[in-house]
Amino acid sequence: MSNNHILKVDNVGIRFGGLKAVSGFNMELHQGELVGLIGPNGAGKTTSFNMLTGVYTPSEGEIIFEGKKVNGLPPFKVTRLGISRTFQNIRLFSEMSVLDNVKVAYHSQAKHTMISSILRLPSHFIGEKEMEEKSIEFLKIFNLDGDMHEKAKNLPYGKQRRLEIARALAAGPKLLLLDEPAAGMNPKETAELMSLIAFIREKFDLTILLIEHDMNLVMGICERIYVLDHGQLIAEGTPEEIRNNPKVIEAYLGEEVPAHA
Amino acid sequence: MLSVKDIDVYYGNIHALKGLSLDVNEGEIVTLIGANGAGKTTLLKTLSGLLKPKNGTIHYMNESIVGKQAQTIVKAGISHVPEGRRVFATMSVEENLELGAYSRKDKNGIEKDMAKVYETFPRLHERRKQLSGTLSGGEQQMLAMGRAIMAKPKLLLLDEPSMGLAPLMVQTIFRIVEEINKEGTTILLVEQNANMALSVANRAYVIETGRVTLSGTAKELQASDDIKMAYLGGHV
Amino acid sequence: GCGTDGGSGASGDTIKIGANLELSGNVASYGTSIYDGVKLAIKEINANGGVNGKKLEPIAVDNKSEASEATNGALKLTDQDNVLAIIGAATSGNTVAQVEVANNAETILISPSGTALNVTVNDKGELNPYAFRTTFIDPFQGTVAANFAINELGIKKAAVYQDNASDYAKGLADAFIETFEAAGGEIVADEAYVAKDTDFRSTLTRLKSASPEFIFIPGYYEEVGLIVKQAREMGIDVPLMGGDGWDSPTLVELAGAEALNNTFTTNAYSANDPDEKIQQFVKAFEKEYDKSPDGFNALGYDTVYLLADAIERAGEADAEKVRDALEQTKDFKLVTGTVTIDENHNPVKSATILEYKDGKQEFNSKVNP
Amino acid sequence: MEWFQQLVNGISLGSIYALIALGYTMVYGIIKLINFAHGEVFMVGSFIGFYSIVGFGLDFFTALILAMALCAIFGVLIERVAYRRLRSATRIAALITAIGVSFLIQYTFIRIRGAGPEAYPEVFTNRTFELFGAQISMKSVLILSVSIGLMVILQFIVHKTKIGKAMRAVSQDTETARLMGINVDNTISATFAIGSSLAGAAGVIFGLYYTKIDPLMGVIPGIKAFIAAVLGGIGIIPGAMVGGLLLGVVETAVSASGYSLWRDAAAFVILILILIFRPNGLFGKNAREKV
Amino acid sequence: MKNKLNKFWVFIVVAAVVYGVVQALISTGILNNYNTNTLILMAINIMLAVSLHLVIGITGQFSIGHAGFMAVGAYVSAIITVKLGLPFIVAIGIGGVVAMLAGLLVGIPTLRLRGDYLAIATLGFAEIIRIIFLNIDYVGGAAGMQVSKLTTWTFAFICMVITIAVVSNFTNSRHGRACLSVRENEVAADAMGINTTYYKVAAFAIGSLFAGVAGAIYSHNFYIIQPANFGFLKSFDILIFVVLGGLGSLSGAVISAILLTIVSTYLQAFPEMRMIFYSLVLIVVMLYRPQGLMGTREITDLLPTGKFRKGAAQGVK
Ligand SMILES: Nc1ncnc2c1ncn2[C@@H]1O[C@H](COP(=O)(O)OP(=O)(O)OP(=O)(O)O)[C@@H](O)[C@H]1O
Ligand SMILES: Nc1ncnc2c1ncn2[C@@H]1O[C@H](COP(=O)(O)OP(=O)(O)OP(=O)(O)O)[C@@H](O)[C@H]1O
């Protein structure tokens, strides 16, 4: 199991001015795993995602994805290598239609050139047609095809969250990073989201890393969990181990651990 | 203390609140639960004067506050902690708290309340010179609540104080909510985290697409199967 | 109609005169000044019974100080309004933008203040058959100034500080430098400024350290006023000289009477000239607009009279005949001098050299072309 | 010592830019509006000063106060009529409106009094003194001190007073500011009043220093003030001051080297270089969006 | 898909018809020189508006120095016909290409700036370009350069149609959507694999190309070009077309360019009130319709087919 890792985070750290937001972070993800990343607010979870996706360049350490070093690459190149993400604060293309949001993500898989589009050559029509069909497929999975001509900003919040995931999938990732996908959802919606995540993992053969504060969700679907506190890894293990880890209880969970998983 | 009758609120053509009514009595914690987009935030914004209802009445301490400016309502004792915290990021913690007391003139009272806030939230005292934009989510939530307390409210409107917070922090926040209430502030609490909300509240309303569909004491609702299905995670 | 009938311009008992001027935009102050002069002249002429019994009817278009709008305006005046003649524009560039239109439509075009050679003669050296001007061409004043500096003031080392955005200033400067050097003088500094500027101190500091005995400053009064003032403040006491662009009562206000001592200008006329014609104009203008006229006012005013005189001599408002009459204008007395139109459609006027003394222009000498 | 004279020249030019930029950055910082009409308020202030000195025979300081007061009212009026409705619109719509307001003021003015220039009366006998061989005019010393004084006052108002805190709160989040009990409309009006009265003061002082005023005089200084404000960092008061001075010194340095025609180009090159290396201006916080 | 193919051809056919009708009116003398010239001016303004629309409306890059690229096209093409004596059509092409190169040169360093910082940098570059021409004696400096009139209605119209077709085809493709996504949320676009710098620069280059073409048509229509014609006020004029039409709406840009050209020419007859009226029009439109005349909609959205599509979408929902 240890040699089929898809992502290896080796002693990574970053500082903002004097603040060490993350330091000495180690993590390994294996093909097909579903892993959780938890920790108190400001622990450096989102910052870690930002380093994994090229938004920030780590000031130390290495990030190896499928044998290739990805730290230092700009975000769009990282995405093209196969890491895509959602955002903690939703970042849709709000004035564009739901369909176009997904098409944008499918962009790098299409081949027709700018010239062919400007001259309306046959390759343009073929390429656009394929994009449209593929994008609608993604929307169908998330049950968003009914809203495909709606502007993204007009969707209700829950659908916007789902669209973000659909869009991230359309970018063709092997590793999907979800930043608090259930934030602002009520327990019922969260439960639906859980099954959806499990479904897409199977269907697209994905490895998933997710940040979440909803312990029902994290403990419910993650196979392994990493816990960050003050930018440092304080624990790693199965949900059961994490739930009972005194350090995690002190820093993060508090006494009232949800009873049901 | 607060009585809302049949209000309709619109965003352009969107009819967000449809003839909604509810009451809050002095000293209570009342919680509103409901799905995304049900209209909870809209209601709070209407109460604090950020939005104007098209029809209906809102009485606070037996006086109509419909059409009053936000600053007048704040002076009258209603203080609103907005969704998403909304601290003034490039101002220090202390300045944020001072702004909370913006409409007050009693210098001594302000100082006293400031001390009280720091007592309730020692973390804020520790960080009082830090720019609030660099605080962690939980700290920002504390600041937002502290800022509202600085207005010396009789009625505190809280919009999803647990959103995006770590479990430990959620517990802290709810503990503080109960403390504030014990010290005499009435609280109207909007929450997605219905479990938590119902466990601290006296009464609750359920809102769906702009209407109240259910109300009762927190105990009753916690026991209701419908509520369990819809809002407590489906574990009947 | 496309004006192929020779731009009749006369319908019934009026003669339509277009004014295509910079009434807004960058150089709005020049255009509006000219237009004030034009309006006054037309009012006077009409009050005196018009030209050949016909009233002059002005039709103005604003070219926003832009060439494209000037072309378009000229097309409107020729194609739509069928004017007999167009007065404008204030600057050479905006006039050049109308020349072809006027030629094609056989409509007279008179620029009151466009000094560049290519207003009346195109780049290939051919005469633009319908284009005229009321003001001097550039080289004459520059030559006069250079001769004056050398012969009257005994200057050996001169500096030039010119308005870079104006072809007028450039023309004067080139002629000055050429004449001055040919006569054995030395140009110790040649600097330029940008129109609409207000702070000239840094370049003046440079000029000062070149120690010239005389500075030639071709340009318009708006900047020149400030330059003179700032130069004196910086301790530059040498004689300063410029052309008719200096001519405005505002110059004295801007620079201050004291700073203007020891400065000279070439001009076709002086508002302080006791000459009856000039004083009449000054009085009429002050009565109408409650301010003293500047050079642009006078040129606008003169342009109308120049045109009216030609129409009168032509006997009818026919563009071709009026053009011929314009070409034959000889020793016609205007406010800005006594004019003869030469073979290149340029006015030949004698220049006067004026000296400022305590804020008053005083006659120094007269130079014939 | 020519360079010293040139440095003096540069600082006096720059302090005029700074003076206009102070008011500009104030308004700019709070409602994030590139208020092109600021240059026109400056122009109007200049004319108010002119007419009250020449027309009504007031003394300089009374004229200055009057211009500041009337400009404050004028600025508030512009905000009420033209900008208030656009608060929730895109910034670019507000920008176009500002350009419209700017044209409207210019050409209404031209319509009323013509486009020609007016010359400011000499209210002080201009004294100059010599320092290290450079001629320094008392007026430029006055302007520099006024600019620095105003900067200090503004900085105090914005950071230390209650209204200043309200202004900063409004600039970050109007809705939450209202929840604090802040009257947003009044706060914005106050900002416009202060910013516009500064523009008025700058107008009068400009007239005093440069003598010539005309209805289009606000255009170039308006743009220069915008540059100075951006150079220093949007909304940062000492930034506007430094930005203005820097701009003045750079422009003078270019002219002093004999490239006066390239002056504006060089100023822009410097500006662009600074922006490329410090994308938020000299004093701007690194406001990189937190993802 | 078929629908989109058709849309393109419908546009071409409509264009051909408009051209034919106007040409006939010109030949029969019903439209005089003045009217024709106004139409040419309109075509130029449309090109400028549409090219800037790509930069601001589609890609969201706040450029307020578009006149600079127009100046490059105007001067370069004028040099080619006047000084080198080459045909006009070559001049248009080279003028456009050189303007595009200028766009690349300006775009690459500045497009990493945002918002007002980008605005001031583009304004600065346009001024630099203008000052460069001001200081080159070869093109006449401040006095300007005389250019022979070679622009005809045909040249202007064809260039305009090409501009609209290219910008519209570009926009309605994955490349245009990439630009839109940059406008909407640059961070997210980047995270979705869009090379945001590339698309910003590409949009800027295409915008500059057509600004250059418009400049070439412009310089050969008004007999003379001077650096003063290309100052920031010109850039503002173009910006006003785009914003007034509705940011993000190509047809809005076209419509407002047409309307404002008409308003502006009509107001020539009221010289003293002209700018007052013009500014009032601007203010009133912005106050009562801050999203611009068309908002983000296209004219085709208002046609029956567009309505049908929207209706259908709502039906499913
Ligand atoms: N661009 C930045 N500049 C300065 N500090 C930053 C920046 N980005 C993040 N930080 C700081 O790094 C720390 C980690 O932030 P991060 O957003 O990663 O937390 P998180 O674990 O995602 O928290 P939450 O659960 O609240 O989302 C915080 O203290 C934050 O303020
Ligand atoms: N500014 C706005 N413009 C238009 N519609 C809005 C606006 N704000 C909210 N709405 C709509 O009004 C309805 C109620 O929204 P509201 O924000 O009050 O819901 P909520 O119950 O607070 O949901 P959440 O749990 O997501 O915070 C939703 O349909 C929403 O889309």
Ligand SMILES: [Mg+2]
């Ligand atoms: Mg986070």
Ligand SMILES: [Mg+2]
């Ligand atoms: Mg809400």
